[in-house]
Amino acid sequence: MLAVQLTALLGGEPQGTAEALALVHGFDEALVHGLGRLAEERAEALDALAGAFAATPIGERLAEAAAKVASGSIAEEHLTALAGGRAALLGAVHDALLAGLDAALERERAPWQAAPAPEADGAGNPMTDAGNPAAGARSWLRELAIAGWRGVDHDLVSAVDQTVEGLLAVPEQRRLAVLLDGLAAELRACCPVGTMDRLPVRRWADLWTRALLLAQGGAAGAPQSAGTVSGRLLILGVDVHEHGTAVQFQVHGVLEPADGGRARLVRAAVTVAxxxxxxxPATWKLPNRHRMLLAALADRRSLDLTDMPLLDSGDLVWHDDRAVVGGPADPFTTARLTLTGALAPAAPPLDRHPVGIAEPVLVEGYRVTGDGSFDLGGAVLDVDAGRLPACGPLTPQLVAGSSACVGLVRWDGGRWLLQPLAVQATVKRQTVEAGTGDWALGPTDPKVVKAEARAGDAVAVLRERAGRLLRR
Amino acid sequence: MPPVRPRKLAKVPFVELADGRLQGVVSSGSDIGRVYVSSIAAGTHAYNCSTNNNRPCGGLYGAPCKHLQALAAEAVLQYGLDRVARYLRVEVPEGAGLIGCLDGSHEPAPAAMVFSRFLRHLAYLEVPDTTMPIPELHWFPAEGTVG
Incomplete structure (x- = not known):
């Protein structure tokens, strides 16, 4: 990322962003106090949200939903319509932000091609199948909306436990299961929410909205298969996501197709419970069956892929037996040589939310400011030091002492941020490189190895307990 | 929500602040097949300790047994003293230990429910991994270690 590109990016938020977010905020405030007791101004906020869609095909449904909810008749279909409206607003903000980022980076993005609608499955349709955990999820989300965040107590949170258990048993429902589990854990930790000073209003409404949309069943708006690919995968870094009961290792890289086609930006993720x-660092023990991927991360090597499934969202569906570790591949070299011409993937409709923006970039030639931001010839990019995972060697100190950084550009709290994935820094007059995936095969820092040894092997202890106690 | 801190799990594999209690499971020191279910209620600080089959712990002589002490100590390691004290609604003066500041008495509490929550907790380790992307996890960035 060059100074001129950063200047273009920071040139101002897309037109309409503030208005769209204001409508979202109105809806989110209604969720704080609950739709069951809707004060007049909150009913007006729902009307305003619906009004923004008056000229669109969903305008009528949204207007009806807002009116029904305001009159106290809160049916699932009305909540779904309102959630759809809220998601569409944030989807538009996402699209505008990403278009601005692409323009600044001169990055070409593949157009989204709507896959043919998946065939309705009469027998196991999650929309109608009573006892289906997705139905349980919708009903819990409705109760949350009626009670409002302020009305959440232990009983209401615990009511979702069985639903989550049921969802975890169904591979197709993993997204919903992981999301609900994370939301429920946060709510549980905050119980009783009524006594909290400040609530993460936007965040909880985001999670609620996405969960309600995922709970609709069917695959509408979700990524679809885009065939298989073969070629060389050059890794840029790994982004780690974690809550109490899940961790996702999401690798960003550039795929050079074996047929000589254009290089493209891809991701590959492993999520473990x-x-x-x-x-x-102990979390790296969990995805250990993906040896090739972990070895490539730890040893900074490329991967040769053969017939690896790819989704139209740019995500490889990792099969470790279709990958072989290749030659050394430094992420900085990869970024310098391939990032400029690589084709970026489109975002599937359901995933379009500013939180999903995570575009790999290389930043160098900056001066680190007093608060840890990167000053690139006068344009300043904030560094998101809160997203440096504890499972890797990257620390705020290393980032602050760095001279080059491969990272993800994100948009959060109304501003652009850089999340470092790897840095080059000078330590004791030697150039060192550190990346978030360096400890994929176990920590390499003797101090961390020692600390881990002292703490004992949590995974082994719990597996032993599970083996002894679970099947009796 | 701050992430929990790593701690040794061998003695107390499970600790949680839930259902209005600090509760957890303590492995027996003498029998690898036996575990104790220990709990301390928020507010009243009523405590209980029994085996998972509801046999009362032999160490409860009018004061918290060693399992309850281990539970309280590990909870402080896992969540930090502030969070545990706030949850139990107890004032812990500077330099004092948590368990010494509780003034509850022994009262029966449901062990089976805590034990089944522990089994549910362990069951996560048996959920297969997935390589399908989970975009929702972008709302949950992995954070650096605290403290």
Whole structure:
């Protein structure tokens, strides 16, 4: 990312962003106090949200939903319509932000091609199948909306436990299961929410909205298969996501197709279930069946892929047996040589939310400011030091002492941020490189190895307990 | 929500602040097949300790047994003293230990429910991994270690 590109990016938020977010905020405030007791101004906020869609095909449904909810008749279909409206507003903000980022980076993005609508499945349709956990999820989300965040107590949170258990057993429902589990854990930790000073209003409404949309069943708006690919995968870095019971390792890289086609930006993710006491470097033990991927991360090597499934969202569906570790591949070299011409993937409709913007970039030639931001010839990019995972060697100090950084550009809290994935820094007059995936095969820092040894092997202890106690 | 801190799990594999209690499971020191279910209620600080089959712990002589002490100590490691004290609604003066500041008495509490929550907790380790992307996890960035 060049100074001129950063200047273009910081040149101002897309037109209409503030208006769209204001409508979203009105809806979110209604969720704080609950739709069951809707004060007049909150009913007006729902009307305003619906009004923004008056000229669109969903305008009528939204207007009806807002009116019904305001009159106290809160049916699932009305909540779904309002959630759809809220998601569409944030989807528009996402699209505008990403278009601005692409323009600044001169990055070409593949157009989204709507896959043919998936065939309705009469027998196992999650929309109608009573006892289906997705129905349980919708009903819990409705109760949350009626009670409002301020009305959430232990009983209401615990009511979703069985639903989550049911969802976790269905591979197709993993997204919903992981999301609900994360939301429920946060609510549980905040109980009784009524006594809290400040609430993460936007965040909880985001999670609620996405959950309600995922709970509709069917695959509408979700990524679809885009065939298989073969070629060389050059890794840029790994982005780690974690809550109490899940961790996702999402690798960003550039795929050079074997047929000589254009290089493209891709991702590959592994998500494992865990418990809250497994954190930090120990989390790398969980995805251990993906040896090739972990080895490539730890040893900074490329991967040769053969017939790896790809989704139209740019996500490889990782099959470790279709990958072989290749030659050394430094993320900085990869970024310098391939990032400019690589084709970026389109975002599937359901995923379009500013939180999903995570565009790999290379930043160099900056001066680190007093608060840890990167000053690129006068244009300043904030660094998101809160997103440096404990499972890797990247620390705020290393980032502050760095001279080059491969990272993800994100948009959060109304501003652009850089999330570092790898840095080059000078330590004791030697150039060192550190990346978030360096400890994929276990920590390499003797101090961390020692600390891990002292703490004992959490995964092994819990597996032993599970083996002894679970099947009796 | 701050992430929990890593701690040794061998003695107390499970600790949680839930259902209005600090509750958890403590592995027996003498029998690897036996575990104790220990709990301390928020507010009243009523405590209980029994095996998972509801046999009362032999160490409860009018004061918290060693399992309850281990539970309280590990909870402080996992969540930090502030969060545990706030949850139990107890004032802990500077330099004092949590367990010494509780003034509850022994009262029966449901062990089976805590034990089944522990089994549910362990069951996460048996959920297969997935390589389908989960975009929702972008709302949950992995954070650096605290403290």
């Amino acid at each position: 865990k418990v809250d006491t497994i954190t930090g």
